[in-house]
Amino acid sequence: MRIVLVRVQQNAFTINMNRQALVMDKIINIRHIADKTALSITTVSRVLNGYSKQFRISEATTQRVLEVAKELNYTPNQIAQSLRLKRTNTIGLMVPDIGNPFFASMAKTITAESASRGYSVILTASNDNYKTEKELLSLLISRNVDAMIMIPCGKEKKHIEAVSKRGIPVLFLDRYLENSTIPFITTDNYEGAYDITQYLISNGHRRISCVQGATDTVPNNRRIKGFLDALVANKINSGYTITGKDFSIESGYIETKILLNRKDEERPTAIFALSTMTLLGVLKAINECKLIIPDDISVVSFDNQPFLEYLNPSITCVAQPIEEICKIAIGKLIDGLDQKQPVVANLFIKPTIILRNSVKIEPSFRPEGEIC
Amino acid sequence: MRIVLVRVQQNAFTINMNRQALVMDKIINIRHIADKTALSITTVSRVLNGYSKQFRISEATTQRVLEVAKELNYTPNQIAQSLRLKRTNTIGLMVPDIGNPFFASMAKTITAESASRGYSVILTASNDNYKTEKELLSLLISRNVDAMIMIPCGKEKKHIEAVSKRGIPVLFLDRYLENSTIPFITTDNYEGAYDITQYLISNGHRRISCVQGATDTVPNNRRIKGFLDALVANKINSGYTITGKDFSIESGYIETKILLNRKDEERPTAIFALSTMTLLGVLKAINECKLIIPDDISVVSFDNQPFLEYLNPSITCVAQPIEEICKIAIGKLIDGLDQKQPVVANLFIKPTIILRNSVKIEPSFRPEGEIC
DNA sequence: TTGTATGCGTTATCAA
DNA sequence: TTGATAACGCATACAA
Numbered sequence: 001m002r003i004v005l006v007r008v009q010q011n012a013f014t015i016n017m018n019r020q021a022l023v024m025d026k027i028i029n030i031r032h033i034a035d036k037t038a039l040s041i042t043t044v045s046r047v048l049n050g051y052s053k054q055f056r057i058s059e060a061t062t063q064r065v066l067e068v069a070k071e072l073n074y075t076p077n078q079i080a081q082s083l084r085l086k087r088t089n090t091i092g093l094m095v096p097d098i099g100n101p102f103f104a105s106m107a108k109t110i111t112a113e114s115a116s117r118g119y120s121v122i123l124t125a126s127n128d129n130y131k132t133e134k135e136l137l138s139l140l141i142s143r144n145v146d147a148m149i150m151i152p153c154g155k156e157k158k159h160i161e162a163v164s165k166r167g168i169p170v171l172f173l174d175r176y177l178e179n180s181t182i183p184f185i186t187t188d189n190y191e192g193a194y195d196i197t198q199y200l201i202s203n204g205h206r207r208i209s210c211v212q213g214a215t216d217t218v219p220n221n222r223r224i225k226g227f228l229d230a231l232v233a234n235k236i237n238s239g240y241t242i243t244g245k246d247f248s249i250e251s252g253y254i255e256t257k258i259l260l261n262r263k264d265e266e267r268p269t270a271i272f273a274l275s276t277m278t279l280l281g282v283l284k285a286i287n288e289c290k291l292i293i294p295d296d297i298s299v300v301s302f303d304n305q306p307f308l309e310y311l312n313p314s315i316t317c318v319a320q321p322i323e324e325i326c327k328i329a330i331g332k333l334i335d336g337l338d339q340k341q342p343v344v345a346n347l348f349i350k351p352t353i354i355l356r357n358s359v360k361i362e363p364s365f366r367p368e369g370e371i372c
Numbered sequence: 373m374r375i376v377l378v379r380v381q382q383n384a385f386t387i388n389m390n391r392q393a394l395v396m397d398k399i400i401n402i403r404h405i406a407d408k409t410a411l412s413i414t415t416v417s418r419v420l421n422g423y424s425k426q427f428r429i430s431e432a433t434t435q436r437v438l439e440v441a442k443e444l445n446y447t448p449n450q451i452a453q454s455l456r457l458k459r460t461n462t463i464g465l466m467v468p469d470i471g472n473p474f475f476a477s478m479a480k481t482i483t484a485e486s487a488s489r490g491y492s493v494i495l496t497a498s499n500d501n502y503k504t505e506k507e508l509l510s511l512l513i514s515r516n517v518d519a520m521i522m523i524p525c526g527k528e529k530k531h532i533e534a535v536s537k538r539g540i541p542v543l544f545l546d547r548y549l550e551n552s553t554i555p556f557i558t559t560d561n562y563e564g565a566y567d568i569t570q571y572l573i574s575n576g577h578r579r580i581s582c583v584q585g586a587t588d589t590v591p592n593n594r595r596i597k598g599f600l601d602a603l604v605a606n607k608i609n610s611g612y613t614i615t616g617k618d619f620s621i622e623s624g625y626i627e628t629k630i631l632l633n634r635k636d637e638e639r640p641t642a643i644f645a646l647s648t649m650t651l652l653g654v655l656k657a658i659n660e661c662k663l664i665i666p667d668d669i670s671v672v673s674f675d676n677q678p679f680l681e682y683l684n685p686s687i688t689c690v691a692q693p694i695e696e697i698c699k700i701a702i703g704k705l706i707d708g709l710d711q712k713q714p715v716v717a718n719l720f721i722k723p724t725i726i727l728r729n730s731v732k733i734e735p736s737f738r739p740e741g742e743i744c
Numbered sequence: 745t746t747g748t749a750t751g752c753g754t755t756a757t758c759a760a
Numbered sequence: 761t762t763g764a765t766a767a768c769g770c771a772t773a774c775a776a
Binding site for chain 1: 452460462483492493494497499508511621656677679
């Protein structure tokens with residue numbers, strides 16, 4: 001019995017200590033409310049969590065608790081809740097580069113949607129670097145995120161699937177990895193590329209070059225496939241038309257310079273840039289060569305951005321349904337979390353084509369049959 | 373004694389339960405390592421936290437612990453650490469709109485710098501809405517962030533200072549509130565605006581209009597002050613030169629339309645847009661009126677963005693030292709956290725002017741004396 | 745040199 | 761209808 005007594009004394013002492021310390025720190029916890037209402041922390045917790053009816057707690061008690069909670073400006077400590085419930089209501093987001101407007105747009109919708117469903121977002125950027133991606137993955141795990149939304153940087157998937165196997169749902173957005181168990185939601189890159197290529201062809205273009213982005217990402221490769229298939233469907237030679245090596249301004253610039261240095265009959269009449277960054281490089285090269293868009297050369301791009309409308313000329317492009325993708329993603333992810341069901345979703349969302357003023361109707365153009 | 377015995381039994385039972393449950397969940401904790409090494413959790417904890425020398429733990433023990441930790445793929449549970457240490461190593465970031473490239477750039481540096489110092493960033497966006505800002509502030513508090521970086525949306529400061537008084541360091545970036553106790557780091561907006569206005573004047577411009585952004589933000593007003601002071605210093609009438617009401621494309625568009633509809637002798641020869649969004653609106657209006665930049669009208673802008681270089685013509689602008697500001701901010705904030713010292717910093721960082729091709733030298737221009 | 749026991753703030757089990 | 765208490769995983773004061 002002595003031991004028990006000692007314990008009780010220590011508890012009492014500790015509680016007093018706490019009370020003092022906490023008042024000084026202005027951190028109010030559930031015990032303060034219990035003390036002030038002369039109720040147990042159990043009852044307080046139940047009222048605060050809306051279980052009054054379920055436990056048939058009297059209306060008077062309920063009101064009193066809520067009153068005191070408000071009076072003391074009580075906020076539950078989510079850290080303690082998380083430890084207890086093994087749930088942080090936090091989603092880890094990993095993008096290649098938040099400075100890239102495309103990913104920033106995604107982050108915008110993701111944070112807004114998450115917030116509206118009571119989740120917070122921890123933001124990380126892999127810089128398209130595998131090592132960084134791996135480190136950040138560990139970081140997000142140790143932060144106990146409930147789930148992750150990733151735009152993976154490469155082809156490597158082992159480290160990501162390991163997370164998934166660990167029981168943390170992972171969902172790929174935009175980019176994904178083939179033959180992987182990780183679900184994804186992405187634009188139908190193939191269709192977007194096919195359609196805008198067909199649009200160029202329908203306007204009489206035959207020598208079309210595609211300046212690509214990162215060759216080890218699925219979206220890039222799907223776009224190329226769409227591009228090539230459109231050429232093939234129109235019986236156009238596609239032997240020398242793809243160039244570029246990453247989604248950077250530099251890559252777009254260098255590749256375009258090379259393209260423009262070809263002799264006249266081999267120079268493309270239209271260039272398809274596979275990303276906005278690529279496009280900027282393409283435009284820079286074209287400007288430097290003193291060529292006029294669309295008179296001397298036509299340009300189209302994958303991805304829309306507000307400023308594309310304000311370029312001179314404005315740029316025709318494939319617009320990805322970013323908001324829709326992100327909303328679906330958060331919806332599926334949190335629903336899955338709520339119901340403790342894995343996310344099942346390999347979705348391709350249709351993009352749209354925004355027609356602007358960067359494509360010339362080639363004079364040689366003679367429409368034959370039906371065109372897109 | 374019965375009670376004590378019961379307790380011990382319960383403990384033993386619980387530990388077994390845990391072991392099973394945890395193995396199933398693949399969540400390894402410090403106790404697993406203790407069990408496997410036949411050491412106490414204290415020793416394990418000390419080794420894992422690098423206190424081996426301090427507590428003179430034998431090399432053998434140390435190695436064994438590290439070995440087993442690695443073998444079991446142990447990751448410390450940060451939630452438990454946070455609860456215990458009352459520190460989450462998390463920084464709350466609140467921007468008006470992460471879709472805005474300017475704020476996205478800030479987020480980029482902030483997340484990178486934070487990560488390199490062991491902190492994570494919870495991202496929130498106020499949408500420039502006071503009510504949302506207030507809610508998100510509560511959210512970040514309940515998330516137990518160690519500190520906050522905010523770009524406040526308005527003039528209201530009570531709710532923010534309350535956070536600060538609660539002991540959570542808050543630091544304003546870019547925007548700040550006057551007569552507030554909250555420290556800030558921002559661009560020297562006054563100087564940037566003054567200098568670029570002087571540049572316009574030095575190129576012979578006398579009728580200069582300024583299309584402003586949100587009138588209730590300090591940066592906007594500092595820019596206007598710099599603009600006006602430059603006019604005054606050059607004895608230029610400034611009576612009718614300011615217009616605009618927020619940092620949107622629409623505002624820039626509408627105000628420019630009105631400006632361009634003035635009769636010839638009152639129409640500005642140069643327009644100074646106080647943000648990139650504003651600039652886009654200005655450009656749209658100018659394009660619609662079929663005016664040519666810089667021949668018919670000159671344009672400069674506050675804030676640099678990569679694509680400004682690719683507009684036709686490229687746009688002369690004031691570039692804010694975003695990266696520098698954010699690096700200083702994170703440095704000061706985390707240093708303050710480490711040393712438990714409040715952040716003291718009201719800093720104005722000098723911007724730079726990037727000269728491009730959107731300003732015409734007015735024919736009436738006759739240089740007199742020294743120019744900037 | 746290592747270990748025992750306690751508490752961080754919360755929820756939930758069991759008891760009353 | 762309400763309460764006592766264990767447990768979440770960790771760090772640390774105190775003990776040995």
